[in-house]
Amino acid sequence: MTPSRIAITPVTAVTCDESFQVIPDAAIHLEDGAITYVGPAADAPEFTPHETFGGPHLVAMPGLVNTHCHAAMTLLRGYADDMALEEWLQTKIWPFEGGLDAEDIHWGTQLAVAEMLQNGVTTFADMYFQHRRATEGLTASGIRALPSAAVIGVFPDVPGQVAEARAWAREMKGAGEGRVLPSIAPHSLYTCDRDAWTAVIEAVEEVEVPIQTHASETRFEVEEVRRQWGATPIQALDELGALEHHLIAAHCVHLDERDMEIMARPSRGGSAVRVAHNPTSNCKLASGVAPVPELRRRGVDVGLATDGVASNNRLDVWGEMRLAALIHKAVSFDPTEADADAVLRMATLGGAEVLGLGDRVGSLEVGKRGDVILVDFDKPHLHPLHNVVSHLVYAVDARDVETVVVDGRPLFHRGEFRTVDVEQAKAEVQRRARSLARKAEASAG
Numbered sequence: 246m247t248p249s250r251i252a253i254t255p256v257t258a259v260t261c262d263e264s265f266q267v268i269p270d271a272a273i274h275l276e277d278g279a280i281t282y283v284g285p286a287a288d289a290p291e292f293t294p295h296e297t298f299g300g301p302h303l304v305a306m307p308g309l310v311n312t313h314c315h316a317a318m319t320l321l322r323g324y325a326d327d328m329a330l331e332e333w334l335q336t337k338i339w340p341f342e343g344g345l346d347a348e349d350i351h352w353g354t355q356l357a358v359a360e361m362l363q364n365g366v367t368t369f370a371d372m373y374f375q376h377r378r379a380t381e382g383l384t385a386s387g388i389r390a391l392p393s394a395a396v397i398g399v400f401p402d403v404p405g406q407v408a409e410a411r412a413w414a415r416e417m418k419g420a421g422e423g424r425v426l427p428s429i430a431p432h433s434l435y436t437c438d439r440d441a442w443t444a445v446i447e448a449v450e451e452v453e454v455p456i457q458t459h460a461s462e463t464r465f466e467v468e469e470v471r472r473q474w475g476a477t478p479i480q481a482l483d484e485l486g487a488l489e490h491h492l493i494a495a496h497c498v499h500l501d502e503r504d505m506e507i508m509a510r511p512s513r514g515g516s517a518v519r520v521a522h523n524p525t526s527n528c529k530l531a532s533g534v535a536p537v538p539e540l541r542r543r544g545v546d547v548g549l550a551t552d553g554v555a556s557n558n559r560l561d562v563w564g565e566m567r568l569a570a571l572i573h574k575a576v577s578f579d580p581t582e583a584d585a586d587a588v589l590r591m592a593t594l595g596g597a598e599v600l601g602l603g604d605r606v607g608s609l610e611v612g613k614r615g616d617v618i619l620v621d622f623d624k625p626h627l628h629p630l631h632n633v634v635s636h637l638v639y640a641v642d643a644r645d646v647e648t649v650v651v652d653g654r655p656l657f658h659r660g661e662f663r664t665v666d667v668e669q670a671k672a673e674v675q676r677r678a679r680s681l682a683r684k685a686e687a688s689a690g
């Protein structure tokens with residue numbers, strides 16, 4: 246990486262660290278990818294930057310963290326909505342996905358990376374199949390990510406899938422100057438059997454990477470897992486020994502008392518289950534509402550996530566923040582639940598902790614990596630300004646993101662992408678999605 250010095254000033258800085266400071270007239274210095282100063286501009290040390298960002302109406306904050314996503318599913322945006330989950334999967338999603346090749350997945354992922362950067366997401370966790378080509382592309386984009394090698398029990402050759410996951414995870418360690426961290430993703434307990442899970446756990450023991458999975462998303466899933474495993478998804482994961490590793494579980498909507506006790510147990514510097522909360526996806530698929538305030542009170546790590554575009558239809562963590570802040574109030578009849586500070590924390594440092602990156606990103610602190618976004622507050626919907634954090638959660642829109650810096654490298658500024666060819670990504674996805682839809686319709690009869 247070429248050495249670089251970036252100054253971000255003047256801005257209002259929202260640190261999102263433990264002290265949760267809002268610093269007016271601030272300066273942030275980034276040197277060789279790391280934060281070397283954050284504080285009042287008047288106190289900043291002498292600094293000669295290569296490039297300067299900032300302005301009086303800009304708010305600087307840590308980049309948003311999307312803890313669960315299937316990036317390439319941008320190809321399915323708007324393809325099938327307003328259907329029951331089982332019918333949706335069987336008649337629409339799976340026939341479409343059956344036609345995907347590695348190039349489709351690469352272009353779907355490139356479009357997702359562009360969308361996320363434009364929306365201020367600097368780190369995301371990804372789960373999809375045929376991951377190699379897509380991972381090369383996202384590594385080149387400069388975004389921070391936890392891609393995964395999927396293990397899907399209903400696909401052929403599970404031992405081969407696990408062997409590939411293990412080999413790839415070993416190869417990927419340290420990729421993208423440390424920005425890209427491999428993980429292994431057994432899809433769920435209802436699609437992967439005991440042999441598959443045991444093989445995955447052996448692999449992560451050896452290569453020491455996180456596990457990403459889906460757990461307790463729907464009532465149907467919990468019943469199905471009880472039938473197959475004689476336990477709830479969380480209790481089955483515990484019994485397998487999966488919770489002795491870093492485990493990121495998407496959804497966790499349907500939980501009992503014992504599940505929550507298990508999830509809160511300390512493990513490897515976090516909670517035994519680290520939760521990716523997907524409020525929009527859970528609403529759209531009518532799965533329910535995860536008991537997130539209760540999980541957080543018990544000390545479970547929770548981050549926000551979009552899930553794939555097919556069940557969202559956007560990769561917009563601002564939308565997830567606003568919905569999370571509203572929905573937990575509505576279902577608890579308590580307007581003090583999911584307050585703005587708590588929700589902003591879940592979208593930044595909380596999400597970083599879920600992904601095991603809390604010591605590297607998620608807040609503006611000296612020594613952390615330079616993942617910083619600037620939000621333009623010179624907009625009608627952001628006036629007047631009483632409370633910056635309130636606006637960030639309840640009023641800011643993804644389109645207000647002006648600049649996105651990852652690892653000290655500017656990747657998006659005033660509508661321009663510096664590393665992703667967004668025009669090509671749009672054209673490729675448009676062309677490929679049309680032909681995939683035609684193929685899927687033909688195969689459905």
Ligand SMILES: [Zn+2]
Nearest residue numbers: 459495552553
């Ligand atoms: Zn998912």
